[in-house]
Structure formats: structure tokens, C-alpha cells
Amino acid sequence: MKSLAELQAIREKMKNTMSMRDEDASGIRVVVGMATCGIAAGARPVLNEFAKLVQEKGLSDRVKVSQTGCIGLCQYEPIVEVFEPGREKVTYIKMDAQKAAEVVERHLEAGHVVEKYTMAKSGLK
Amino acid sequence: MYRSHVLICGGTGCTSSGSQKVRAALIDEIRKQGLEDEVNVVETGCHGLCEQGPVMVVYPDSTFYAQVKPEDVPEIVTEHLLKGRPVTRLVYNEAVTDEGKVLSLNDTDFYKKQVRVALRNCGVIDPENIEEYIGTGGYQALGKVLTEMTPDQVIQEVLDSGLRGRGGGGFPTGLKWKLCAPNKADQKFVCCNADEGDPGAFMDRSVLEGDPHSVLEAMAIAGYAIGANQGYIYVRAEYPIAVKRLEIAIKQAHEYGLLGEDIFGTGFNFDIGLRLGAGAFVCGEETALMRSIEGKRGEPRPRPPFPAVKGLFDKPTILNNVETYANIPEIINRGAAWFASMGVGKSKGTKVFALGGTITNTGLVEIPMGTPLRTIIEDIGGGCPNGKKFKAVQTGGPSGGCIPASYIDIPVDYDHLAEIGCIIGSGGMIVMDEDNCMVDIAKFFLEFTVDESCGKCTACRIGTRRMLEILEKITSGNGTMEDLDKLEQLAYYVKNNSLCGLGQTAPNPVISTLKFFRDEYIAHIVDKKCPAHVCKSLLQYTIDPAKCKGCTACARQCPASAISGKVKEPHVIDQSKCIKCGACMATCKFGAISRQ
Numbered sequence: 278m279k280s281l282a283e284l285q286a287i288r289e290k291m292k293n294t295m296s297m298r299d300e301d302a303s304g305i306r307v308v309v310g311m312a313t314c315g316i317a318a319g320a321r322p323v324l325n326e327f328a329k330l331v332q333e334k335g336l337s338d339r340v341k342v343s344q345t346g347c348i349g350l351c352q353y354e355p356i357v358e359v360f361e362p363g364r365e366k367v368t369y370i371k372m373d374a375q376k377a378a379e380v381v382e383r384h385l386e387a388g389h390v391v392e393k394y395t396m397a398k399s400g401l402k
Numbered sequence: 403m404y405r406s407h408v409l410i411c412g413g414t415g416c417t418s419s420g421s422q423k424v425r426a427a428l429i430d431e432i433r434k435q436g437l438e439d440e441v442n443v444v445e446t447g448c449h450g451l452c453e454q455g456p457v458m459v460v461y462p463d464s465t466f467y468a469q470v471k472p473e474d475v476p477e478i479v480t481e482h483l484l485k486g487r488p489v490t491r492l493v494y495n496e497a498v499t500d501e502g503k504v505l506s507l508n509d510t511d512f513y514k515k516q517v518r519v520a521l522r523n524c525g526v527i528d529p530e531n532i533e534e535y536i537g538t539g540g541y542q543a544l545g546k547v548l549t550e551m552t553p554d555q556v557i558q559e560v561l562d563s564g565l566r567g568r569g570g571g572g573f574p575t576g577l578k579w580k581l582c583a584p585n586k587a588d589q590k591f592v593c594c595n596a597d598e599g600d601p602g603a604f605m606d607r608s609v610l611e612g613d614p615h616s617v618l619e620a621m622a623i624a625g626y627a628i629g630a631n632q633g634y635i636y637v638r639a640e641y642p643i644a645v646k647r648l649e650i651a652i653k654q655a656h657e658y659g660l661l662g663e664d665i666f667g668t669g670f671n672f673d674i675g676l677r678l679g680a681g682a683f684v685c686g687e688e689t690a691l692m693r694s695i696e697g698k699r700g701e702p703r704p705r706p707p708f709p710a711v712k713g714l715f716d717k718p719t720i721l722n723n724v725e726t727y728a729n730i731p732e733i734i735n736r737g738a739a740w741f742a743s744m745g746v747g748k749s750k751g752t753k754v755f756a757l758g759g760t761i762t763n764t765g766l767v768e769i770p771m772g773t774p775l776r777t778i779i780e781d782i783g784g785g786c787p788n789g790k791k792f793k794a795v796q797t798g799g800p801s802g803g804c805i806p807a808s809y810i811d812i813p814v815d816y817d818h819l820a821e822i823g824c825i826i827g828s829g830g831m832i833v834m835d836e837d838n839c840m841v842d843i844a845k846f847f848l849e850f851t852v853d854e855s856c857g858k859c860t861a862c863r864i865g866t867r868r869m870l871e872i873l874e875k876i877t878s879g880n881g882t883m884e885d886l887d888k889l890e891q892l893a894y895y896v897k898n899n900s901l902c903g904l905g906q907t908a909p910n911p912v913i914s915t916l917k918f919f920r921d922e923y924i925a926h927i928v929d930k931k932c933p934a935h936v937c938k939s940l941l942q943y944t945i946d947p948a949k950c951k952g953c954t955a956c957a958r959q960c961p962a963s964a965i966s967g968k969v970k971e972p973h974v975i976d977q978s979k980c981i982k983c984g985a986c987m988a989t990c991k992f993g994a995i996s997r998q
Contacts, residue, residue: 294404325405343486
């Protein structure tokens with residue numbers, strides 16, 4: 278270790294790993310339905326895409342990605358819910374990895390809900 | 403890139419309750435279910451709740467599993483790691499609400515009131531991976547000190563923080579460094595006292611096992627502050643996991659250039675060596691410890707000269723305890739004012755206590771100095787199990803005293819405890835309920851110090867032995883009131899005339915139990931009774947003939963054949979044969995046997 282910059286680089290690299298173990302629950306929570314129906318409909322690649330992109334883009338200090346059980350609307354799986362403090366819950370339906378990438382970019386990063394994939398858009402409430 | 407981390411405790415407590423088997427099963431099952439690219443299994447240090455081991459935390463949702471067995475693992479992997487449904491029956495029961503909702507760890511009674519500074523990384527990082535330590539801000543403090551601060555500024559910062567020695571002495575750490583810094587010598591040393599020997603204290607072990615780099619970083623900072631480039635950690639050989647993790651940590655720190663030559667390109671060199679102690683309690687005393695590092699017999703010597711002037715190999719030396727060091731990087735990173743904002747009076751910051759004895763939540767707790775004893779015992783510790791009445795808490799191990807239940811609202815800090823003749827010591831806290839005999843407790847600790855006295859000075863070698871003999875006489879029912887006076891006199895004599903801390907503090911358990919529980923001593927001597935029914939010689943088991951059905955169960959159970967009687971007729975216990983094991987009482991279905 279010859280400089281502080283080197284230390285900083287390692288810290289930066291480890292940031293995502295360490296912030297996952299943060300107990301702070303004040304940020305955005307992305308929850309992917311991973312019950313049997315969700316998995317059958319392809320929820321696992323969606324979950325992994327979210328987890329990967331959130332870390333790659335350095336969002337993990339304010340976005341937590343986790344799974345949940347059956348949300349109860351099996352025909353719309355894979356379902357992803359986004360909980361944000363002070364805002365209404367957003368439910369995305371029939372997700373895939375590509376759509377997940379779009380949600381990460383436009384919703385989680387830029388703050389705009391991707392209306393076309395939401396449950397509200399498809400006429401359900 | 404992992405979406406989930408499973409942290410499994412690899413501390414000594416959880417290792418002994420089988421965490422390694424659980425870990426192996428977990429890795430196996432994750433592979434079997436094809437999740438190895440998604441879930442990362444990390445072995446960490448102690449989470450503090452040793453009572454509930456093996457413990458395991460799943461992130462990002464921070465679900466705390468307790469008492470996990472290898473056969474539970476497939477369910478956790480399928481249900482939680484794959485499908486995202488926590489297995490509530492295995493979640494630590496305090497972390498599940500009545501409605502079945504799983505709470506975060508920080509919302510449970512055990513953790514809610516804790517402030518983790520020295521234990522900040524224990525149970526959070528993989529202690530065998532230096533990058534995880536760096537990821538939580540590790541070695542930033544060393545970088546800051548070497549590039550931005552002068553040695554005097556470092557010492558001033560530690561002084562301003564109000565940090566005092568956490569090993570028991572309570573001497574201001576900054577002052578210790580300040581006294582050593584100006585001493586000129588061709589070589590100086592920074593030592594770490596990891597010879598944690600008080601029965602029941604295990605915070606130093608947990609820091610070394612869970613966060614070894616914090617100690618290495620702090621020692622390098624201390625080296626810079628006093629002008630030393632060599633450090634030694636004196637650690638008990640009985641701590642194999644701690645030793646192994648320290649070896650790995652030192653090796654990794656070398657590989658990353660955080661120990662060795664020209665650290666951060668500043669020209670500062672620092673290296674650390676490990677020395678293993680062979681298990682003598684007296685080697686936790688600073689002068690004895692240094693002699694032991696030198697390869698000589700571990701015996702204390704008179705001070706002055708103090709180690710700051712003439713220590714290891716007769717060179718200026720500072721010696722601090724593991725927990726003290728663990729606080730240093732945080733003080734540098736967050737500032738002296740932050741540290742000093744916690745605590746009360748002259749006791750700043752937080753202190754780790756090892757809760758043990760008759761308490762529901764056995765384990766490690768870290769709380770701000772000055773927290774009332776009641777908070778520790780009732781809120782965090784969960785009180786005495788089985789509805790027993792809290793009687794006293796013994797602090798500071800064999801060097802400390804006991805705090806009776808009447809002082810339960812006392813703030814726990816150096817000065818308040820000193821006022822009632824107690825010490826924080828290294829932070830062992832042994833809780834006792836109505837079933838503990840205080841005379842027996844005093845005897846237990848004295849047996850320990852008699853064993854561990856190095857024998858160099860007469861007051862300690864012979865004095866403690868004579869005190870123990872008097873206690874044995876009292877607990878066997880042969881004591882007199884004159885013995886009690888003699889015991890007290892001797893206690894002060896040993897305290898005032900011993901060479902080192904071991905002898906000077908050895909009488910403390912006797913002095914403080916005499917102060918608060920003299921009536922129990924008198925009950926042993928005058929009434930020949932042990933009020934807590936502990937001292938065997940003073941017990942008597944008798945059979946109530948009115949209740950005895952003559953079933954012969956007790957007679958068959960008695961290992962000494964002390965019970966006789968015909969079938970369906972009341973039995974009797976021959977007191978001369980009775981060994982007071984209590985087996986008969988446990989066997990009797992009719993409650994006919996009583997103990998007095």
C-alpha cells in the first residue's frame with residue numbers, strides 16, 4: 278500500500294458487498310416474488326438482474342433487493358414491488374431481465390416510474 | 403456478484419455449538435440447489451448472543467437465525483434463500499413478533515440498547531478477508547494519521563477522547579502514550595495485552611476473532627504516536643481461533659503493505675509479532691507479561707521504573723488491552739468529541755461486558771459507560787431465568803467485587819463502581835440469583851487466585867492461601883466469629899502489601915461480600931446454615947414420615963446407600979452416610995424429602 282488512493286480503491290470495490298449488510302432500512306426496497314409460481318414464470322433471472330445491476334451501478338447503499346413469497350396474482354408473475362419511503366408502492370408485473378434493467382435505470386436511478394410495466398397501467402389495482 | 407449474504411458465526415461460542423457443521427451443510431446445500439453464484443456464505447466473528455448459537459444472519463433482509471442445526475439447512479436454503487420466506491420457527495424468538503413478523507436484529511431487546519464501537523465489525527465482516535475490513539473503513543485511520551497528523555496530534559486526540567484502559571486498570575490511554583513518547587531510545591515497543599484470563603470474560607477473544615485488523619491498525623497508530631516500529635501481541639494459546647485469525651491478518655496486512663516498510667509511502671515502518679502465553683493468569687500483569695515476551699519466567703517486578711521508561715527488553719514500551727486498541731481507529735476516524743459524547747463523567751465511550759451466570763441472554767454486550775445496571779440485567783440480559791430473584795452481580799472477575807441487588811440502579815462506569823468498592827475490570831459480569839451462596843462465590847474466586855499466584859511475594863502467596871483456609875472452615879461449618887475478623891484483617895493486609903495487581907485485588911471478592919452479605923457469613927458461622935443451600939457440609943436432607951409412602955425409589959437411587967426402610971413404610975436418611983448429592987430429592991414423587 279503506497280498511497281491512500283489505493284486504499285480508497287479497495288474500499289470502493291467493497292462498498293456494495295458491505296452495504297448489503299447494513300441494518301439501515303430507510304432506503305428503497307425492491308422485492309421480487311419468488312414463490313413457486315414466480316420462479317416458474319422466470320422470477321429468478323429478474324431477481325439476479327436487479328441484484329447485479331444495483332451493485333454494478335453503486336446503488337446498494339440506498340437500494341435493497343430481496344425476495345418475498347407469493348403475492349397472490351400468479352398469472353402476472355414475475356411480480357416486482359418497489360417500496361420507497363414517502364411514496365406509494367409501485368408494482369411491476371410480467372417482468373423479465375430486460376425490463377428489470379429498464380426499471381433499474383429509469384426508476385431506481387432516475388426516479389421515474391416505468392409506467393408501461395406497472396400493474397396500474399394494465400388496469401389492475 | 404451475490405444478491406444475498408449469509409453470515410455464519412465462527413466465534414468460539416458458536417464453533418463449540420456446531421457452527422462449522424452448519425456452515426458445511428449450508429455450502430453443500432447451496433451448491434445442490436444451484437445458488438452458489440447468488441448467495442455468498444461468510445464466516446464472521448462473534449455476534450454476542452452466544453447463548454443462541456450457532457447463529458446465522460441472512461442479508462439484505464437481516465434475518466437472525468438462532469440455534470441452527472445442519473438438518474435445518476435445506477429448509478432455510480429452499481424457503482428463504484430461494485423463495486424469500488424466512489423460516490420463522492428458526493428465527494431468534496425475540497426477533498419474531500406475536501403476529502409472526504420478523505424484526506431486524508437492531509429492534510430486539512438484546513441489541514436495541516447496545517452501541518457497538520469496539521465490536522463494530524464483529525459478526526459483520528469476514529475476519530479472514532482484509533478487503534472486508536477495508537470496505538468498512540478499515541485502515542483509513544492509519545492513513546489519516548500517517549499523512550495528516552503529527553504524533554503529538556494523535557496523542558492529543560486519544561487524550562481528548564477520554565479513552566481509559568479497558569483491560570481493568572482504567573488508566574487514561576492517551577496519558578500512557580504521552581508519557582512514553584518523549585523517552586529517547588534506539589528502540590521502542592508497542593504491546594498488546596491479549597492474555598485475557600478473568601473467568602467469564604471473553605470480549606478480547608471476540609474482538610481478535612471477529613475483527614483482528616482493528617487491533618493491528620491501532621497498534622500501528624500507537625507506534626507512530628510514540629515512535630516505535632515494532633509491536634508484539636501477547637495472546638493466550640488457549641485461544642486457537644484468535645491466534646489463527648491474527649496470523650492470517652498479519653500476513654494479509656503485510657501483503658497489502660499495511661504492515662512492514664514504508665507504509666502509505668510515508669517512510670513509516672511497523673511490524674507486529676505474535677507471542678503465545680502458556681496460560682498463567684499473572685502474565686496479564688504488565689511487567690510479568692513483558693518478562694514472558696522476553697522468554698523469561700512470567701513474574702511481576704516492582705514499579706517504577708514504569709514500562710513507559712523501561713519496559714520490554716528495558717526499552718520504552720506501551721501496553722494496551724485488545725478492547726482499548728479496538729476503539730482507537732474509530733476515535734481517529736470520527737473524532738475525540740464523538741467518542742467523548744458517550745458515557746458519563748470521567749468514563750467516556752462504551753464498554754463491552756461479558757454477561758454470564760444465571761441470566762437469560764448469556765453473551766457479549768456493548769453499552770455506553772454509565773448505563774444503569776438495571777438496563778444491562780433486565781432489558782438486555784432478560785433477567786434471571788426461571789423467575790428466580792436477582793441477588794448480585796460479580797464484576798471484574800477475581801479482582802472485582804459484587805454489586806448487590808439493592809444497587810441495581812447504579813450507573814456502570816469506573817467511578818460509580820469504585821465508590822462501592824467494585825471495579826469494571828475487564829468487563830466480566832457474573833449474575834447471581836437467590837440460589838448462589840456469596841461465601842461460596844468468594845471461596846471460588848480465592849481458589850482461583852491461590853492457584854494463579856506466582857509466588858514471588860509473601861503477602862499474596864501465603865496470605866491468599868490462609869484466607870482460603872478460613873473460607874473453607876466457614877463453609878464446612880467450623881468457622882468462628884474470630885475467624886471472620888481474622889479474614890477481614892488478612893484481606894486488607896494482602897491488599898496493601900502485595901507486589902502486583904493480582905495480589906492487591908485478590909481479596910476484593912472477600913471484602914465486598916463481607917461488606918454486602920455479612921449476614922450470610924454469620925449464618926454459616928452461628929446458625930451453621932447456608933441460606934442458599936449450596937455449601938454441602940451445612941445441608942441436611944430429611945424425609946418427612948407423614949409424606950413418605952415407602953416406595954423405595956430414593957433408597958434405590960442413593961449412591962451412598964444412606965437410605966433405609968421397609969416397603970410401604972417411611973424411610974430414613976442416615977446422616978453420617980449421606981453425601982448430600984440431592985439424588986433422593988429429585989427422585990421422590992411425593993415431595994417427602996426436604997433440604998435445610
